[in-house]
Amino acid sequence: MADNTFDAIVVGSGISGGWAAKELCEKGLTVLLLERGGPYEHIKDYKTATKEIWELPHRGSTTDEQKKKYPVIHRGWAAQEQVMDAWANEEDCPYTEVKPFTWWRSYRFGGRSILWGRQSYRWSPMDFGANERDGIAIPWPVNYEEIAPWYDHVEKFAGISGSKQGLAHLPDGQFLPAFELNIVEKDVAARIKEKYKGDRHLFIGRVANITIPHNERPGCQYRSRCWEGCPFGGYFSTQSSTYPAAMKTGKLTVRPYSIAHRVLYDKDKKKATGVEVMDTENNQTYTFKSKIVFLCASSLNSAWILMNSATDVWPDGLGSSSGELGHNVMDHHYNIGAEGEIEGYEDKYYFGKRPTGFYIPRFANIGSDKRDFLRGYGYQGSASRSGWNREIAELNIGKDFKDQLCEPGEWRIGATGFGETLPNHENRIYLDKTKKDKWGLPVLAMDAELKENEIKMRKDIVADLIAMFEAAGVKNVRPWETYYSIGQGIHEMGTARMGSDPKTSVLNKWNQVWDAPNVFVTDGAFMTSSACQNPSLTYMAFTARAADYAVKNL
Amino acid sequence: MDRRELLKMIALATGSAVIGGEFFLSGCTSGAKTEAGFTPTTISLLDEIGETILPATSTPGAKEAQVGQFMKLYVTECYPQVVQDVFMNGISQLQETCKKKHGKLFMDSSVEERAALLNDLEKESKEYNAAQAKKDMPAYEELKKKNRSDQFIASPQHYYTMIKQLTLLGFFTSKQGATLAMRHVSVPGRYDGALPYKKGDKAYS
Numbered sequence: 001m002a003d004n005t006f007d008a009i010v011v012g013s014g015i016s017g018g019w020a021a022k023e024l025c026e027k028g029l030t031v032l033l034l035e036r037g038g039p040y041e042h043i044k045d046y047k048t049a050t051k052e053i054w055e056l057p058h059r060g061s062t063t064d065e066q067k068k069k070y071p072v073i074h075r076g077w078a079a080q081e082q083v084m085d086a087w088a089n090e091e092d093c094p095y096t097e098v099k100p101f102t103w104w105r106s107y108r109f110g111g112r113s114i115l116w117g118r119q120s121y122r123w124s125p126m127d128f129g130a131n132e133r134d135g136i137a138i139p140w141p142v143n144y145e146e147i148a149p150w151y152d153h154v155e156k157f158a159g160i161s162g163s164k165q166g167l168a169h170l171p172d173g174q175f176l177p178a179f180e181l182n183i184v185e186k187d188v189a190a191r192i193k194e195k196y197k198g199d200r201h202l203f204i205g206r207v208a209n210i211t212i213p214h215n216e217r218p219g220c221q222y223r224s225r226c227w228e229g230c231p232f233g234g235y236f237s238t239q240s241s242t243y244p245a246a247m248k249t250g251k252l253t254v255r256p257y258s259i260a261h262r263v264l265y266d267k268d269k270k271k272a273t274g275v276e277v278m279d280t281e282n283n284q285t286y287t288f289k290s291k292i293v294f295l296c297a298s299s300l301n302s303a304w305i306l307m308n309s310a311t312d313v314w315p316d317g318l319g320s321s322s323g324e325l326g327h328n329v330m331d332h333h334y335n336i337g338a339e340g341e342i343e344g345y346e347d348k349y350y351f352g353k354r355p356t357g358f359y360i361p362r363f364a365n366i367g368s369d370k371r372d373f374l375r376g377y378g379y380q381g382s383a384s385r386s387g388w389n390r391e392i393a394e395l396n397i398g399k400d401f402k403d404q405l406c407e408p409g410e411w412r413i414g415a416t417g418f419g420e421t422l423p424n425h426e427n428r429i430y431l432d433k434t435k436k437d438k439w440g441l442p443v444l445a446m447d448a449e450l451k452e453n454e455i456k457m458r459k460d461i462v463a464d465l466i467a468m469f470e471a472a473g474v475k476n477v478r479p480w481e482t483y484y485s486i487g488q489g490i491h492e493m494g495t496a497r498m499g500s501d502p503k504t505s506v507l508n509k510w511n512q513v514w515d516a517p518n519v520f521v522t523d524g525a526f527m528t529s530s531a532c533q534n535p536s537l538t539y540m541a542f543t544a545r546a547a548d549y550a551v552k553n554l
Numbered sequence: 555m556d557r558r559e560l561l562k563m564i565a566l567a568t569g570s571a572v573i574g575g576e577f578f579l580s581g582c583t584s585g586a587k588t589e590a591g592f593t594p595t596t597i598s599l600l601d602e603i604g605e606t607i608l609p610a611t612s613t614p615g616a617k618e619a620q621v622g623q624f625m626k627l628y629v630t631e632c633y634p635q636v637v638q639d640v641f642m643n644g645i646s647q648l649q650e651t652c653k654k655k656h657g658k659l660f661m662d663s664s665v666e667e668r669a670a671l672l673n674d675l676e677k678e679s680k681e682y683n684a685a686q687a688k689k690d691m692p693a694y695e696e697l698k699k700k701n702r703s704d705q706f707i708a709s710p711q712h713y714y715t716m717i718k719q720l721t722l723l724g725f726f727t728s729k730q731g732a733t734l735a736m737r738h739v740s741v742p743g744r745y746d747g748a749l750p751y752k753k754g755d756k757a758y759s
Contacts, residue, residue, distance in 0.1 A: 052729070052732070052738075052740065053727045053732065053759075054727055054728050054729045054732060057627060057631075058627070058628060058631065058632055059624075059628075059723060059724070059727040060727070061628070061632050061723075062632070063631045063632050064585075064631065064632055064633060064634050064635075065631075067634075071704075074704075075704040099701075100700075100701045100702055100704070102704075179745065180745055180747045181747060182747030182748065183747055183748040185747075186747075221741045221742065221743050222741075222742040222743060222744060222745050223740075223741060223742065346751070346753075347750065347751055347752065348748055348749065348750065348751055349749045349750075349751035349755070350745070350746060350747050350748070350749050351739075351742060351744070351745065351746040351749045351758070352739075352742035352743070352744050352745035352746065353742060353745075354745050385757070387726075387757060388722065388726040388736070388757070389722060389726075396607075396672070396673060396676045397606055397607045397608075397669060397672050397673065397676070398606075398607075398609065398669060399609055399611050401607070401608070402607075402608045402609065402611065402615070402735070403611065405608075405722075405726070406613070406735045406736050406756050406757060407753070407754070407755065407756060407757055408751070408755075408757040408758075449701075483703055483704050485701055485704070
């Protein structure tokens with residue numbers, strides 16, 4: 001075997017790429033894992049993870065220079081001193097916003113698996129059937145029964161903590177013991193259950209943080225600083241989980257600083273022969289050969305690679321014959337909700353910092369609940385006592401002011417909705433031929449926005465949450481909304497959707513590109529609809545399934 | 555606590571948005587002049603203002619937590635130049651206001667006089683910030699229509715708002731504030747969601 005030839009090439013080392021590498025290696029394949037960013041080693045490179053807040057010069061804030069260099073990251077909560085090294089350099093890696101689009105990228109080994117929110121929910125038969133039932137876009141080519149064993153498979157390895165709820169529209173999984181609701185959340189849950197006669201539910205978030213030791217990982221220590229990297233392997237990441245498993249096989253080669261920008265395509269054999277890589281350190285291109293290619297570069301970047309590939313056959317790239325490559329961009333729209341105070345728990349507090357809060361699964365358009373829009377939304381939130389940064393009535397300065405701020409304040413509860421976005425052909429990304437990145441590669445143009453269905457939904461997200469909180473005895477309930485533009489949910493998906501017909505989809509039901517069946521796309525690009533649950537668990541399950549299929553059909 | 559929450563909470567405590575919390579696109583880049591302005595005398599003054607806001611009690615106060623030194627770094631590195639200028643000019647304005655009110659500089663004033671001055675400035679700053687926010691509103695609304703409110707640049711707030719915010723942030727995230735004025739556990743290792751609490755128990759930082 002030549003140095004540049006492997007059984008499989010996996011592009012991207014995030015959640016999907018890590019899974020592809022692990023599964024393919026464990027099935028005996030030699031795998032080259034390409035990462036466009038630099039190395040980021042488990043524990044050793046988690047620079048801030050064991051530092052105290054007073055050891056950070058800006059105490060968690062970003063500098064004015066960072067604000068100027070990372071304007072996209074500064075559109076929301078992603079900009080914190082602890083994680084600024086995680087984000088892609090916006091000057092080197094620009095993109096074009098035809099319409100406002102927020103793209104939060106991490107170009108470093110492990111990708112966003114280090115930074116992710118870890119919320120892990122299965123899709124349900126309702127979600128896989130939604131497009132067909134509503135006559136929206138195209139039907140999913142896969143049903144829940146086909147994917148359920150793969151959810152089992154990935155949950156058992158990743159370690160998902162959660163509680164069984166027995167809900168048809170949010171199936172239970174292979175859970176480790178759940179985290180706990182605090183006393184206020186428990187009471188609010190009980191009141192919501194009573195008020196809505198068992199049709200609405202509030203329970204602890206299902207999350208890829210482990211409550212007991214799991215696969216040689218010690219587990220969560222209740223610090224809630226996950227995204228700085230966990231020295232205790234408390235949550236699933238490439239570093240803590242899939243990478244060590246893949247390395248154990250002796251079959252894995254990792255090449256950092258490698259932008260895979262083109263799939264090499266043999267038009268006679270109608271299949272890929274490998275990928276072309278730009279080395280970001282020396283600006284040279286290199287070619288690597290393989291029998292199969294897994295694109296796991298993140299939804300938009302996997303579509304970008306396809307757009308750059310086989311352009312001698314299809315001007316708009318490999319997979320563009322359907323006219324759907326780069327179209328149907330979806331996200332979960334959020335940053336909208338309500339909050340308020342709750343009385344009667346002044347003699348209760350809590351110890352430790354959970355890495356999750358509560359979850360309220362979808363209820364809109366389920367059963368007798370009918371709306372003037374399609375689909376629905378879930379909520380994520382928590383109850384806690386306010387901290388030193390609160391207002392103290394009648395006091396601005398002095399001893400009493402300080403004494404009060406040193407004690408916990410009133411109990412508050414708040415949540416944000418996460419709404420489903422419908423696939424819409426008009427929402428698309430494409431190559432901006434007028435702009436190049438630092439390495440002379442074309443960049444993406446984003447032309448997508450929330451449409452009428454999502455905008456209507458956002459009104460109900462707020463109204464329903466206010467009603468539920470008020471029913472649960474929360475006082476002074478008020479709505480809130482912060483900046484959101486599509487992409488900012490960090491659940492971007494749909495740009496190379498799967499389907500049953502090559503005329504209307506980029507991938508078949510096994511995540512294979514119709515026009516090059518040895519190319520698999522298993523990150524969020526394959527999604528045919530978005531549901532409203534956090535999608536990473538579904539990417540894991542489809543990746544493992546596709547890897548199994550790919551190896552069986554080699 | 556996540557950043558959004560932090561900014562919102564500081565905003566609540568000071569009645570305004572956090573300066574430098576939203577991003578600014580000011581043209582100037584040099585903080586050198588500002589840095590030079592933070593002489594030892596200025597840092598001592600800021601420590602004393604901080605101490606008036608959060609005095610030493612049975613636990614350390616703002617001075618022991620070196621909030622003046624923290625402000626030097628934060629203002630120089632985290633504020634855009636235009637806001638740095640407001641902060642630096644504010645220090646002289648505070649002295650002027652103090653002279654007018656008490657006939658002497660802040661450092662020469664008694665504990666009571668210092669407190670009276672800061673209470674005045676609290677009121678003045680809230681009114682000023684409210685007026686600025688009102689003035690900014692049309693520009694903000696215009697950007698919001700295009701879903702581009704991320705590009706909104708707020709007018710600088712009152713200098714006292716900055717001093718107070720940085721006193722709170724600098725103190726409660728200092729080792730003294732986090733571990734002595736509050737309770738701090740680096741690695742809790744467990745969760746108790748119904749911990750008994752009685753008035754006077756410190757918060758966990």
